[in-house]
Amino acid sequence: MVICTTVSYTGQVSDLSLKISSELIRLDQAFCTTYPLFMGESRPQILGGFRYRKLSLALKQRFGERIQKVTLRGGFGCPNRDGRVGRGGCIFCSEKALLPSCGPAFGPIEDQLEAGLQAVRLHTKANKAIAYFQDQTATDAAPSVLHDLYTRAMNHPDIVALSVGTRPDWIPDEVLSLLSKLTSQKPVFIELGLQSANDTFLKWMNRGHSVADFESAVKRCHQAGLEVIAHVILDLPDETADDRAKTAACLNSLAVEGVKVHNLHVLEHTPLAKLHKKGMFQLSSLLEYAEMVAEFIQMLRVEMIIHRLSGEGPAELMLAPDWGRDKKSILSKIDKTLSASDGWQGKHCE
Ligand code: SF4
Numbered sequence: 001m002v003i004c005t006t007v008s009y010t011g012q013v014s015d016l017s018l019k020i021s022s023e024l025i026r027l028d029q030a031f032c033t034t035y036p037l038f039m040g041e042s043r044p045q046i047l048g049g050f051r052y053r054k055l056s057l058a059l060k061q062r063f064g065e066r067i068q069k070v071t072l073r074g075g076f077g078c079p080n081r082d083g084r085v086g087r088g089g090c091i092f093c094s095e096k097a098l099l100p101s102c103g104p105a106f107g108p109i110e111d112q113l114e115a116g117l118q119a120v121r122l123h124t125k126a127n128k129a130i131a132y133f134q135d136q137t138a139t140d141a142a143p144s145v146l147h148d149l150y151t152r153a154m155n156h157p158d159i160v161a162l163s164v165g166t167r168p169d170w171i172p173d174e175v176l177s178l179l180s181k182l183t184s185q186k187p188v189f190i191e192l193g194l195q196s197a198n199d200t201f202l203k204w205m206n207r208g209h210s211v212a213d214f215e216s217a218v219k220r221c222h223q224a225g226l227e228v229i230a231h232v233i234l235d236l237p238d239e240t241a242d243d244r245a246k247t248a249a250c251l252n253s254l255a256v257e258g259v260k261v262h263n264l265h266v267l268e269h270t271p272l273a274k275l276h277k278k279g280m281f282q283l284s285s286l287l288e289y290a291e292m293v294a295e296f297i298q299m300l301r302v303e304m305i306i307h308r309l310s311g312e313g314p315a316e317l318m319l320a321p322d323w324g325r326d327k328k329s330i331l332s333k334i335d336k337t338l339s340a341s342d343g344w345q346g347k348h349c350e
Pocket of ligand 1: 078079080081088089090093094135136137167193
């Protein structure tokens with residue numbers, strides 16, 4: 001399984017190896033990796049009849065019921081905005097876009113949680129959720145502050161796991177140790193922005209970290225018992241099919257547990273918006289993006305869970321592409337593109 005590398009952890013949390021071993025057995029049973037013919041095709045059975053490993057299905061298999069995410073705001077900062085790493089932030093990032101889509105954007109975590117869970121129950125069939133600290137760099141606070149925020153969220157009976165979004169270069173040892181300890185309560189996911197496994201493009205995006213930083217962060221997180229979800233942008237201007245293959249190979253070789261795939265979208269008040277208004281780069285069409293995603297999915301290890309295949313910003317901030325907020329059409333186009341070539345996740349994974 002994907003998280004085999006974490007079994008050898010011998011750090012501060014003495015019972016971690018035992019916990020992870022039992023988790024591995026459970027996951028192996030749930031995601032038995034066999035490749036019988038599925039409805040006459042050679043898709044792996046573990047994809048559950050789909051052409052890629054869907055998050056909703058993986059969560060249902062793991063937790064025994066439908067699970068959604070509740071986005072929380074911890075009031076964090078970003079070292080790539082205030083000069084500690086860089087200034088101005090990543091080229092595509094809007095602080096306003098990182099606000100939760102429902103419930104109070106600020107205020108006690110308990111209030112945010114209740115509002116988020118209420119929305120989940122109202123709009124979906126789920127009763128339980130993952131608490132997701134998404135705003136800015138969600139490891140950017142003193143360990144005592146983080147401990148308080150994370151545990152208050154995790155202690156809610158309807159929260160099944162914690163997820164923390166951050167930069168690969170912003171996980172101090174104390175914070176990693178804290179997250180590691182929390183895995184004894186509930187699973188802990190860490191979402192790391194990679195965007196591209198090519199340093200040239202990371203520089204273009206003003207990411208302020210390197211591919212090597214990402215590789216090191218994934219290894220440290222795995223050793224600490226965390227499950228890693230990588231974020232990538234597939235249609236960066238001038239990236240080639242070889243560049244995207246390199247990104248897929250990077251995720252495969254590090255055995256990240258999940259991936260969020262995004263298209264490049266232009267949000268108002270970002271450095272990217274200025275370049276866009278000057279016509280300095282070309283965005284992909286929906287068809288081009290669907291083809292890139294279909295190709296990328298087939299290069300990924302079949303065990304990797306696909307958390308997203310598109311990314312959109314709030315309507316009031318979104319400048320382009322014009323197809324970027326139509327998630328249904330994007331997913332449909334990707335499905336059709338995969339079907340047309342009988343493609344499935346892992347088919348071209350070396
Ligand atoms: S994407 Fe993350 S690291 Fe980049 S500016 Fe936004 S919050 Fe900071």
